[in-house]
Each structure stands twice: as C-alpha cells, then as structure tokens.
Amino acid sequence: MANNLLQSPHASAVPFSRPPTPGVHPLQVGFCGLGSMGYFMARNLATSFKSQLPPLIVYNRTVEKSQKLLAELGASTVKVVNTLDQLVTECDIIFTNLANDAAVTSVYNEFAKALAQSPPTKVKIFVEMSTVGLISASDFRDLDRLLSSYPHTHFVTSPIFGPPPGADKATLVIAMSGDYRSKKEVAFLLVPAVGPQEKAPTLKLIGNGMIMGMNELLAETLTLGEKSGIGQQTVYDLLMRVNSLVAYGHKMVNDLFDGSIGFALDGGIKDANHIRRLSAELNCPMPAVDNAHRSLIGARAMHQAQIVAGTQQWDVLDWSSLIASSRVGAGLNPFDSKKGTGVTRDD
Known part of the structure; x- marks a missing residue:
C-alpha cells in the first residue's frame, strides 16, 4: 500500500x-x-x-x-x-x-x-x-x-x-x-x-515528568519572589535571561490558567500518576513529580471549591495553575496574584 x-x-x-x-x-x-x-x-x-x-x-x-x-x-x-x-x-x-x-x-x-x-x-x-x-x-x-x-x-x-x-x-x-x-x-x-x-510511551512520560518537575520548581520560585517582596515579575524577568521556562512562567505571572486553551490540569494529574507508577516500578524516586502531583491535586481541590461556591473564573484549569498550592502555602491568593502580598518592598 x-x-x-x-x-x-x-x-x-x-x-x-x-x-x-x-x-x-x-x-x-x-x-x-x-x-x-x-x-x-x-x-x-x-x-x-x-x-x-x-x-x-x-x-x-x-x-x-x-x-x-x-x-x-x-x-x-x-x-x-x-x-x-x-x-x-x-x-x-x-x-x-x-x-x-x-x-x-x-x-x-x-x-x-x-x-x-x-x-x-x-x-x-x-x-x-x-x-x-x-x-x-x-x-x-x-x-x-x-x-x-x-x-x-x-x-x-x-x-x-x-x-x-x-x-x-x-x-x-x-x-x-x-x-x-x-x-x-x-x-x-x-x-x-x-x-x-516499544519504549516510546515511556519516553513520553519521562518528558512530561521533566516538564512537571520544572513547573513545580518554577511555581515555588515565583511564589517565593512574590512573598519576599521582590515580586514574581522580577523573578520571571530573570528567568527569561537564564532558561526556557518562559511560557509557563508567563502563564503563572499573569494568572493565565484557562485550561481550555492549554494543557488541562486533569491531564497533568493523569500523567503524574503514570509517571509515579513508573518511578515505583523502577525503584527510582522522583520527589519533584511527587510534589507536582500534590500541587496539582491541591489546585484542583481549590478550583472545585470555587465551582461549588459559583466563584470560579475558568471552567477548566491549565496545569500551570499548580502554583495555587505554593501561593496558598505562602498565605497568598491561589489564582489571583493581583491581590497584594502585604509585603512592602524596600527598593
């Protein structure tokens, strides 16, 4: 043929x-x-x-x-x-x-x-x-x-x-x-x-695990920048000069969490479960993916609570919204970074 x-x-x-x-x-x-x-x-x-x-x-x-x-x-x-x-x-x-x-x-x-x-x-x-x-x-x-x-x-x-x-x-x-x-x-x-x-699906999961781990680190770093008073935008500006996580950093900094035009959060949770299964089967710990999984679950729980209350902004979350868990852990608003941190910058 x-x-x-x-x-x-x-x-x-x-x-x-x-x-x-x-x-x-x-x-x-x-x-x-x-x-x-x-x-x-x-x-x-x-x-x-x-x-x-x-x-x-x-x-x-x-x-x-x-x-x-x-x-x-x-x-x-x-x-x-x-x-x-x-x-x-x-x-x-x-x-x-x-x-x-x-x-x-x-x-x-x-x-x-x-x-x-x-x-x-x-x-x-x-x-x-x-x-x-x-x-x-x-x-x-x-x-x-x-x-x-x-x-x-x-x-x-x-x-x-x-x-x-x-x-x-x-x-x-x-x-x-x-x-x-x-x-x-x-x-x-x-x-x-x-x-x-016969290893292409494993390669796909490894690649998504890498992105997920980087997203988790990115979320924690941007949150630290915001909480410290330096500001997440300043950290993002630095990021643009040192590596390629610009696209997800842009979403996080600007609260662009609409999963209908990105990679849906539930898809990220599904992939995290697959990657953690692979990690367990191979006795190869992946703490960054474990942390990302926890953050994704936390973001979904917060979003579902908003849906129940009728206050959600998006019907579906993008997986970059995992930053919501870092923000809440730091005492910040999960999905709206425009609501102030209460920290006064000294510069």
Whole structure:
C-alpha cells in the first residue's frame, strides 16, 4: 500500500527512506479522537495532504466535534463517520488520540471486533498517539498482538510531546516505535522523532515528568519572589535571561490558567500518576513529580471549591495553575496574584 503520492513538505527530516512505488489506490487516512490535541492534529493532517489524498475520515464519540471540523474544512477535506466499524473498514491508516487508558482499551477492542467481522485484504496500520499508563513493553506487545492477529494489520505507538498550541501550529514532537515498514508509511504523514522500540510511551512520560518537575520548581520560585517582596515579575524577568521556562512562567505571572486553551490540569494529574507508577516500578524516586502531583491535586481541590461556591473564573484549569498550592502555602491568593502580598518592598 506504499504510495508515492505522499510527498511530505518535511520529507527531508523524516528518518526513513521513501516508501517504494505504490499500488493503484491512494491511501485512505482516518482519525479517532478530536479532543484538545486531536482536533488540531486531524485538521492539519486533512489540510496538509488535501490535494494528494481522499478526504480525512474522522470519528469522535461526541459527534459535535466531528461536525465542527467538517464545517471548518468542508466535505472535500473531511468525511464524518458515525461508528468505529466504518472507520476501520474504510481506512488504511488510522490515528487515535484518546483521553485515557480506558478509552484506548475500549476503542481498540472495538477495532478488533471490526477486524474480525471484515478481515483486511491489504495492509492496515493503527497509530496510537495518546499519553497512557500502558508503560511496559509487555502491555504494548499485548495490544500489538491483538491487532496483528488479523491479516495485514500492524500497530505503531507514537505518543506526542507538546501542548494544544503546538498541535495547532504543527510543532509537536512525536516518539514513534513499532514495525519498521509501517513507520515508513506513517512517517510521510507525520514528521517524528523516532523513539526506541516499544519504549516510546515511556519516553513520553519521562518528558512530561521533566516538564512537571520544572513547573513545580518554577511555581515555588515565583511564589517565593512574590512573598519576599521582590515580586514574581522580577523573578520571571530573570528567568527569561537564564532558561526556557518562559511560557509557563508567563502563564503563572499573569494568572493565565484557562485550561481550555492549554494543557488541562486533569491531564497533568493523569500523567503524574503514570509517571509515579513508573518511578515505583523502577525503584527510582522522583520527589519533584511527587510534589507536582500534590500541587496539582491541591489546585484542583481549590478550583472545585470555587465551582461549588459559583466563584470560579475558568471552567477548566491549565496545569500551570499548580502554583495555587505554593501561593496558598505562602498565605497568598491561589489564582489571583493581583491581590497584594502585604509585603512592602524596600527598593
């Protein structure tokens, strides 16, 4: 099913040779899961190869997201299906970006049922791009075995690094692992950083653990600056000169905690739980992530209390809001840094 119609604009950056010359029909690509990340990825896939491939087939549990994408791009670019069976039957390559382990398990079991009812007669590739807790090699071997028990079917894991704005701008980093030929096919749709075999999900968690730990340290440092009277803006100005945590520092300093346009706090808690599980299994303590987890839980508790009282500013919190826990511990307002510290600066 290799296809010379796939001329990626970033082909020179793809770490695989070009797939050999094609069969008769162009690839049919599908996408399952139009959440805060998946919507942008599906949109960019659809538009990048609009003139080269058939309309992208999309499925989402709530059909409103699918209809929104259809309205944005038009029927010449997107086709909406109402069942996972249709997605499996009609597509050659299917990308999935799902919310959690339960969703991945449920969706892939449905995929397996569809494959059993209509065994493929040509190569079919499933590309899983979620951040999930199936972190061991055996977990993914089981999922790979489930799919590859059907003829011509292959499975590739490709967890992604980056927030929704990165998905919007097509600047995500992708760790890809799995069958080599399948990765060659997928590589001309996605320009990945290739991960080690069966370890791409672990690499994703390690990366998120690093960001989470830095966010925790950043939150504590900005809070100390505010409480000391130096001011969080002064600390942030220093930060801009010494390292790259500027984006999250900007959110914290300016109380930009709207999770609907960032990385949602619940997603951070989910990742923290996965990372702590990995840490425990490997006997490798990660106190910064433990502290970040505690801060995320604290921020969510404060936000839920505001929801009950009807005083919340945002329906969903960004994970940078973990600074709320540091602020409260220092006697400051959790989500509004404009409310004074009571400290008089002497400069």
